[in-house]
Amino acid sequence: MPYIPDDISQIPDNHPDLLPAPQDCKERLTILLHKQLDQIIDQEHQPGHNKEEQQQLKALHQQIRQDLTAIRYSAREADIIQLERKYHTHNS
Secondary structure: OOOOOOOHHHOHHHOHHHOEOOHHHHHHHHHHHHHHHHHHHHHHOOOOOOHHHHHHHHHHHHHHHHHHHHHHHHOEHHHHHHHHHHOOOOOO
16 A cells, blocks of 8 residues: 555645746846856955955855855755845845
8 A cells, every 4th residue: 555644745746945946036046146246256356355355255256156056956946035035036
């Protein structure tokens, strides 16, 4: 006899955090992050930053690259929602 869960919500397909993200959402967020990354790179190459500012820019640069990698390789719907909140991009 096959296993039938007591509650239909236990089936993974019903959990939005396990669903792959829609391609258009991934593309929109990727474009936004690439624009922000370009701005950060431009700021990094401007003279006059103290060490603390340079470190902050470098950390932000690395974080954006990590987020782009996450979108490319493992973005689930919940991940995209979290990144949209992080970068304030909720476009309804």
